[in-house]
Amino acid sequence: MAEFLQFLFSGLTVGAVYALVALGFTLIYNASGVVNFAQGEFVMLGGMVTVFAAAAGIPLLLAALIAIAAAVAIGLLLHRLAIEPARGASAVTLIIITIGASILLRGLAAIVFDKQFHKLPAFTGDTPIDIMGAAVQPQSFWVLGGTAVVVLALYVFLEHTITGKAVLATAANRLAARLVGINTTTIMALAFGGSAAIGAIAGILVTPITLTSYDVGTLLALKGFAAAMLGGMGNPVGAVVGGLLLGLLEAFGAGYLSSTYKDAFAFLVILIVLFAAPQGLFGRRVVERV
Amino acid sequence: MIILEATDIGISFGGVKAVDGVSFSVGPGQILSIIGPNGAGKTTLFNVVSGVYTAGRGAIRLSGEDVTGLAPHRLAERGLSRTFQNLQIFQRMTACENVMVGRHLRERCSLLPALFRTPSVTRQNRETRAAALALLEDVGLKDAADIPAGSLPYGACKRLEIARALAAEPRVLLLDEPAAGCNAVETEEIDHLIRQVADRGVAVVLVEHDMKLVMKISDRILVLERGRPLVEGTPREVRDDPRVLEAYLGQHGAREAARA
Amino acid sequence: MRVLANQRFLTLAILAVVIAVLPFVFPSSYYFRVASLVWVSALAAVGLNILMGQAGQVSLGHAAFFGIGAYAVAIGPAHLGIPSWAALLIGALLSAVLAYLVGRPILRLKGHYLAIATLGLGVLVALVITTESSWTGGPDGMPVERLTLFGWRVSGSSTWYWVTGGLLLVGTWIALNLDETPTGRAFRALHDSEVAAQVVGVDVARFKLQAFVIAAVYASLAGSALAFMNGFINPDQAGFLHSVELVTMVVLGGLGSVLGSIVGAAVLITLPQALTVFQEYEHLLLGLIIIVAMIFMRNGIVPSLSSLLVRKARS
Ligand SMILES: Nc1ncnc2c1ncn2[C@@H]1O[C@H](COP(=O)(O)OP(=O)(O)O)[C@@H](O)[C@H]1O
Numbered sequence: 001m002a003e004f005l006q007f008l009f010s011g012l013t014v015g016a017v018y019a020l021v022a023l024g025f026t027l028i029y030n031a032s033g034v035v036n037f038a039q040g041e042f043v044m045l046g047g048m049v050t051v052f053a054a055a056a057g058i059p060l061l062l063a064a065l066i067a068i069a070a071a072v073a074i075g076l077l078l079h080r081l082a083i084e085p086a087r088g089a090s091a092v093t094l095i096i097i098t099i100g101a102s103i104l105l106r107g108l109a110a111i112v113f114d115k116q117f118h119k120l121p122a123f124t125g126d127t128p129i130d131i132m133g134a135a136v137q138p139q140s141f142w143v144l145g146g147t148a149v150v151v152l153a154l155y156v157f158l159e160h161t162i163t164g165k166a167v168l169a170t171a172a173n174r175l176a177a178r179l180v181g182i183n184t185t186t187i188m189a190l191a192f193g194g195s196a197a198i199g200a201i202a203g204i205l206v207t208p209i210t211l212t213s214y215d216v217g218t219l220l221a222l223k224g225f226a227a228a229m230l231g232g233m234g235n236p237v238g239a240v241v242g243g244l245l246l247g248l249l250e251a252f253g254a255g256y257l258s259s260t261y262k263d264a265f266a267f268l269v270i271l272i273v274l275f276a277a278p279q280g281l282f283g284r285r286v287v288e289r290v
Numbered sequence: 291m292i293i294l295e296a297t298d299i300g301i302s303f304g305g306v307k308a309v310d311g312v313s314f315s316v317g318p319g320q321i322l323s324i325i326g327p328n329g330a331g332k333t334t335l336f337n338v339v340s341g342v343y344t345a346g347r348g349a350i351r352l353s354g355e356d357v358t359g360l361a362p363h364r365l366a367e368r369g370l371s372r373t374f375q376n377l378q379i380f381q382r383m384t385a386c387e388n389v390m391v392g393r394h395l396r397e398r399c400s401l402l403p404a405l406f407r408t409p410s411v412t413r414q415n416r417e418t419r420a421a422a423l424a425l426l427e428d429v430g431l432k433d434a435a436d437i438p439a440g441s442l443p444y445g446a447c448k449r450l451e452i453a454r455a456l457a458a459e460p461r462v463l464l465l466d467e468p469a470a471g472c473n474a475v476e477t478e479e480i481d482h483l484i485r486q487v488a489d490r491g492v493a494v495v496l497v498e499h500d501m502k503l504v505m506k507i508s509d510r511i512l513v514l515e516r517g518r519p520l521v522e523g524t525p526r527e528v529r530d531d532p533r534v535l536e537a538y539l540g541q542h543g544a545r546e547a548a549r550a
Numbered sequence: 551m552r553v554l555a556n557q558r559f560l561t562l563a564i565l566a567v568v569i570a571v572l573p574f575v576f577p578s579s580y581y582f583r584v585a586s587l588v589w590v591s592a593l594a595a596v597g598l599n600i601l602m603g604q605a606g607q608v609s610l611g612h613a614a615f616f617g618i619g620a621y622a623v624a625i626g627p628a629h630l631g632i633p634s635w636a637a638l639l640i641g642a643l644l645s646a647v648l649a650y651l652v653g654r655p656i657l658r659l660k661g662h663y664l665a666i667a668t669l670g671l672g673v674l675v676a677l678v679i680t681t682e683s684s685w686t687g688g689p690d691g692m693p694v695e696r697l698t699l700f701g702w703r704v705s706g707s708s709t710w711y712w713v714t715g716g717l718l719l720v721g722t723w724i725a726l727n728l729d730e731t732p733t734g735r736a737f738r739a740l741h742d743s744e745v746a747a748q749v750v751g752v753d754v755a756r757f758k759l760q761a762f763v764i765a766a767v768y769a770s771l772a773g774s775a776l777a778f779m780n781g782f783i784n785p786d787q788a789g790f791l792h793s794v795e796l797v798t799m800v801v802l803g804g805l806g807s808v809l810g811s812i813v814g815a816a817v818l819i820t821l822p823q824a825l826t827v828f829q830e831y832e833h834l835l836l837g838l839i840i841i842v843a844m845i846f847m848r849n850g851i852v853p854s855l856s857s858l859l860v861r862k863a864r865s
């Protein structure tokens with residue numbers, strides 16, 4: 001039981017990070033149709049900027065805010081300088097542009113920061129909390145709580161503000177949204193900014209547990225993409241559930257089956273799910289209209 | 291004799307019954323027209339019959355064989371071919387290549403000779419191209435043979451689709467609004483072409499809004515309304531049926547039909 | 551037809567002339583190495599273009615097959631006593647079989663779902679290679695025995711230049727052949743409209759699978775060639791970033807253009823070599839160049855340039 005709980009908590013913690021990355025994916029995908037492979041770099045930036053700002057003597061909270069602001073700025077620049085000029089290009093072209101952006105950001109981080117691994121101090125100490133025999137890091141609760149707050153905030157924003165509803169309208173039908181006077185370019189910029197902020201928050205929350213370095217983004221982006229797919233591309237609830245599921249799978253797979261193949265479970269499951277349900281777990285089946 | 295027979299076809303999307311209990315049959319050389327207002331379910335019926343959609347209920351028989359639920363390419367192998375209301379041409383291929391693809395089932399298609407471009411492949415290519423050019427001539431597109439299909443005007447694309455469908459040498463041909471976007475002269479040509487095809491013994495099922503064309507060319511007409519069959523009969527019977535006038539010909543069609 | 555036949559001839563002629571002439575202007579053997587690297591990558595890209603450019607199916611995991619080809623010629627002789635040339639064939643066969651088995655379910659997927667599934671396949675293969683270190687040497691990689699053909703030990707950078715150049719020429723010839731056959735037309739047709747291809751009798755699933763298997767075999771052979779040439783192999787060759795590189799070559803050069811795939815490979819291989827003088831700015835510049843190229847030549851280098859030339863010629 002203790003072992004089970006141990007895996008459960010570590011799975012949920014990692015899964016929460018995947019969920020945030022997947023949520024960022026979904027936000028941008030819904031607003032613009034772009035699959036943003038640079039999503040993992042936002043997470044990296046969140047961690048790295050906080051680490052270096054904190055090392056420069058800035059209080060942790062302020063450093064975190066700086067990191068979020070930096071990520072948002074980069075997200076907006078990405079949209080303005082790389083996505084907006086390529087408007088109308090094919091899906092593959094756009095994917096390659098975001099991969100180019102991810103390589104660029106990684107290169108930039110290696111220069112501005114360094115190529116070492118870095119750690120942040122846990123927000124509230126390192127003394128594990130005992131939960132029915134499982135030793136849970138306090139930071140895990142920060143990650144889970146932080147994720148819940150982000151998801152809730154996003155929900156309130158989308159469902160209860162005019163701007164949020166405009167985002168949803170744009171996601172449902174970009175052309176119709178434009179026709180009723182929604183500035184879809186602004187909505188897209190908003191999505192990139194918001195998505196960057198979500199990524200950065202994930203990075204800040206998890207760095208005390210998993211360490212960070214200039215190149216942690218790639219694998220995170222892949223897992224986040226997988227999580228978003230697992231839930232059904234474009235479905236925010238699906239993204240969160242997909243992320244948590246993926247984290248749990250990894251933790252239990254690594255714990256009970258094989259820890260060397262930890263990273264394999266995510267992709268194995270993705271393949272199996274897609275074979276059985278080609279639209280993801282929560283994707284609607286639509287008959288393509290001819 | 292009956293070659294294509296659809297019985298009690300039904301399909302719904304998210305609870306809306308797009309087609310509901312429709313039956314029809316055609317024999318070789320016959321022309322059956324299916325008419326009805328927009329949204330009546332004509333295209334959806336075509337999609338079910340050609341295997342593009344999977345029917346919720348009903349059965350389809352082709353030359354006596356039960357083909358319900360078969361994939362479109364399996365139906366094509368059995369002699370069913372069609373065109374699309376919303377153009378489905380191969381944009382990046384030339385007009386001629388579009389029609390050559392239509393000959394797919396008539397070509398030998400093994401991989402190894404293709405990879406090494408054996409003389410037999412080259413010869414077959416020549417034959418296929420010649421056949422395709424002949425068909426393009428039939429639909430009046432010979433001069434456009436080597437133009438990318440994506441840059442052809444709408445009416446030309448419609449005729450290109452007919453040529454591609456004919457290239458498969460079908461026994462049953464489904465035409466979804468072939469004269470849409472064509473001028474009077476082109477419509478006349480299409481009328482002519484459909485006649486010819488039917489005279490060669492092909493069973494034709496036609497969806498068309500041009501009532502003049504429909505009344506002139508059809509052996510029988512089936513009228514759909516909101517997915518359900520309304521009337522079936524000869525052009526005369528359908529024209530004189532008050533329910534049809536009300537449901538469909540009510541507006542501008544009545545005048546056209548009267549003139550036809 | 552006439553025009554297309556000429557284009558086919560032109561592509562082959564340009565390639566043959568370039569391969570033949572380059573050695574005369576190469577100042578050192580380093581250039582032979584870089585050029586061989588271009589030919590090998592171009593071979594994989596030309597194959598991937600059959601899948602992506604012709605049949606319109608994206609694969610974000612194609613380096614998996616590259617890796618299988620590479621590790622086949624490394625593991626076969628070292629662990630199983632299989633002769634190098636036979637290991638090369640076995641690698642190609644393995645790649646074909648894997649592509650065939652996995653391709654059927656995977657290729658039912660469309661768009662982003664296909665992208666993630668192929669990506670997953672690629673990551674899994676790379677993980678197996680990295681993890682099974684008693685066979686593969688793990689993350690550090692393993693040495694590869696030199697290729698010996700009928701007693702001739704193939705080695706030296708200029709020898710490999712000609713071998714890889716010849717391979718690319720044959721691969722290009724085959725890809726161009728395919729274009730103008732019922733199979734090639736079926737590929738292009740299902741790319742433009744699956745449903746229209748189906749109703750004229752194209753078994754879409756079968757042809758997607760064929761394209762996938764062909765592309766896998768190209769990648770596998772390219773991987774084997776690279777392994778022989780380098781005498782060493784590591785898991786990066788099977789990894790996600792290499793898959794991305796291959797896709798970028800095809801798209802950057804111009805989806806659907808055989809010459810484009812070769813040009814794309816040349817750009818993507820030589821650029822980092824040229825950029826090494828910028829040392830730590832290498833990745834930054836590479837990312838920047840990819841973004842800028844895709845924005846300003848979104849149809850790819852070769853189609854963009856050729857339409858520019860056509861426009862020039864007209865005016
Ligand atoms: N793939 C689909 N998904 C959802 N609804 C569909 C689909 N195809 C057709 N429909 C619906 O079925 C009904 C019939 O449409 P259609 O067959 O195109 O009519 P027609 O061709 O007679 O104008 C319409 O209400 C249409 O919206």
Ligand SMILES: [Mg+2]
Pocket residue numbers: 332333334375
């Ligand atoms: Mg219709």
